[in-house]
Amino acid sequence: MLLTFVAVAVLATAGIAAAANGGFAPPAPHSPNAARTTTAYYVILGFTGAIFLLVETLLVGFVWKYRSRGRARTTDGAQVHGHTRLELIWTVIPVVILCVIGLVVFYELPGISSAPAAANPLRITVEGHQFYWQFDYPNGARSINDLHAPVGQVVDLDVVSSDVVHSWWIPPLGGKIQAIPGRTNHVWFKADKQGTYTGQCAELCGLYHATMAARVIVGTEAEYTRFVTSTAKTGLGRAEFQGACATCHGMQGEGGYGPNLASNPLLTQPTALTAIVRNGRNRMPAVGDTWTKEQMQALAQYVKAHVYKGAATNG
Ligand code: CUA
Numbered sequence: 001m002l003l004t005f006v007a008v009a010v011l012a013t014a015g016i017a018a019a020a021n022g023g024f025a026p027p028a029p030h031s032p033n034a035a036r037t038t039t040a041y042y043v044i045l046g047f048t049g050a051i052f053l054l055v056e057t058l059l060v061g062f063v064w065k066y067r068s069r070g071r072a073r074t075t076d077g078a079q080v081h082g083h084t085r086l087e088l089i090w091t092v093i094p095v096v097i098l099c100v101i102g103l104v105v106f107y108e109l110p111g112i113s114s115a116p117a118a119a120n121p122l123r124i125t126v127e128g129h130q131f132y133w134q135f136d137y138p139n140g141a142r143s144i145n146d147l148h149a150p151v152g153q154v155v156d157l158d159v160v161s162s163d164v165v166h167s168w169w170i171p172p173l174g175g176k177i178q179a180i181p182g183r184t185n186h187v188w189f190k191a192d193k194q195g196t197y198t199g200q201c202a203e204l205c206g207l208y209h210a211t212m213a214a215r216v217i218v219g220t221e222a223e224y225t226r227f228v229t230s231t232a233k234t235g236l237g238r239a240e241f242q243g244a245c246a247t248c249h250g251m252q253g254e255g256g257y258g259p260n261l262a263s264n265p266l267l268t269q270p271t272a273l274t275a276i277v278r279n280g281r282n283r284m285p286a287v288g289d290t291w292t293k294e295q296m297q298a299l300a301q302y303v304k305a306h307v308y309k310g311a312a313t314n315g
Pocket of ligand 1: 128129131165166167201202203204205206208209210212
């Protein structure tokens with residue numbers, strides 16, 4: 001019995017050790033709001049963890065101490081009535097703990113929800129779609145699934161949705177916020193380090209919710225400028241196909257949940273392609289309902305050049 005308990009305990013802790021930061025703790029924060037959320041998390045974890053240990057230790061201790069030792073099952077235990085001091089203690093201590101937690105949370109909250117004042121904050125629109133993310137930059141550039149941002153700058157995000165409720169969440173860069181049709185929500189980040197930060201749609205939004213991942217790629221100011229002024233445009237068709245179409249139709253258009261596209265002549269007919277991508281058909285959602293003419297052109301060029309393999313000959 002004891003051996004089993006020890007074995008289980010060892011296995012459980014080995015799992016935690018192996019998972020390191022990957023399982024139980026939040027990822028290392030790289031934005032001031034994320035740092036504050038993490039602080040609140042650890043303060044609450046500290047109290048709840050200590051209480052858990054105290055209660056479980058006492059429980060096991062008492063089970064051991066007051067075990068039956070062969071007493072008759074019907075024998076009554078000692079009768080105890082009221083203990084004012086003890087009752088005061090177990091009322092006052094939780095009240096104090098809750099006050100401390102409340103104070104910490106209310107102290108951290110303003111710095112989580114409001115962006116710090118910045119001379120010229122960068123405003124980017126985040127649009128949730130079944131099943132990808134679309135980003136609009138101030139100069140009109142667009143990107144899919146990868147949000148590019150400069151390091152050390154306050155980035156204000158206007159979060160919207162074109163179909164159902166999604167939830168924007170990049171854990172190292174701050175808390176999650178829902179993308180709700182007909183409403184604009186706000187969230188922000190200020191990345192302290194260059195790198196790629198990953199996140200995931202955090203609201204069940206349909207069949208491919210699980211694949212609705214997002215990345216925030218934080219680079220230098222120059223890298224950001226290069227992206228929004230040139231790379232975003234040249235890579236748009238590819239990003240659209242791989243981010244939106246490939247989810248159902250496969251990376252090479254080989255088919256998956258959606259039909260095979262590689263041999264579909266529709267890929268060479270921009271007008272017909274635009275109609276189906278903008279409006280959807282049957283189970284296909286209107287993935288491109290907010291896509292511009294330039295975006296449709298970029299997609300048409302990409303699929304014709306890289307996805308279409310010629311019409312099937314065995315019809
Ligand atoms: Cu979008 Cu889940």
